[in-house]
Amino acid sequence: MQLDGVLFFPVTPFDADGALAEDVLAEHVGRGVAAGAGGVFVACGTGEFHALEPSEVERAVTVAVEAAAGRAPVFAGTGGPLPVARELARGAGRAGADGLLLLPPYLVTGPPRGLVRYVTGVAEATDLSLIVYQRNNAVFTPETAVEVACLPTVVGLKDGLGDIDLLQRIVLAVKAEVGKPFQFFNGLPTAEMTVPAYRGIGVDLYSSAVFAFAPEISLGFYKAVQAGDQALVNRYLAEFYKPLVELRDKVPGYAVALVKAAVRATGLDVGGVRPPLVDPSPEHLAELEKVVAAGRSLAA
Secondary structure, eight states: OOOSSSSOOOOBBBTTTSSBBBHHHHHHHHHHHHHTEEEEEETTTTTTTGGGOOOHHHHHHHHHHOOOOOSOOOEEEEOSHHHHHHHHHHHHHHHTTTTTEEEOSOOOOEEEEEEEEHHHHHTTTTTTEEEEBBBBOOOOOOHHHHHHTTTTEEEEEOOOSOOHHHHHHHHHHHHHHHOOOEEEEEEOOOTTGHHHHHHHHTTOOEEEOOOOOOOHHHHHHHHHHHOOOOHHHHHHIIIHHHHHHHHHSSSSHHHHHHHHHHHHTTTOOOOOOOSSSSOOHHHHHHHHHHHHHHHHHHHO
16 A cells, blocks of 8 residues: 555544544544545544553554545554554554554664564554654664565654664665555654755655645645645745744644644634643734734645
């Protein structure tokens, strides 16, 4: 399976009692697919994977698969301790997911050799396609990236590390030594800010958290990039993405909390974020409203 287009990372809605709001999630996913998402990545970073129990992940994936109705592939988040990651992978299979995004292991920093064992252990628990997320405490060498890429079900590597030199060497090694289709993804927070840099080393796919609340902005930027309209790309970066990133960086966890607040502002009752994240302050919500308005004006 080869992904293309803008990749949609929905938030996970909670109701007034803090439980998974399945109907709201179905509407959220349905809207995103109708807007033209190239893939749906449910219960991942933007979807507060860190705060969900395994049964909630499986239910969220089930809802997303039903809402997507075959119009876009659905990938499910998995990760954490190896036994949990394996069970989450099996649950995603039961829920009908097309693939998995494997997030880093919990807490500890393991050596690259240990990461190969971790990915192998998850891959052995499922037949689903697997995208490996390089980020934080999960950092591969070119050699171990090749080893992981050679696993039969591993189809991609998503980079949230931002070490362009390392990623360039990984890309070159995998392309030279792995004899199957394999995709690389820009997985940095607010990935659009680094799209030009990643495209320079041949990494065209990227996560778009903005798509969750303003697909018209996300798609407008994507089309400008695809058309090679550098002037318009620069306007999007300067007038929308840069102010959004500056606001995001004011409080840890705002990469998720701001997105959820922006979805809520569209009229979809997705609730707030679970601890340890915090919802944006009134001052920051007002600033977010101005930033989003500027982006929508540009997209229009």
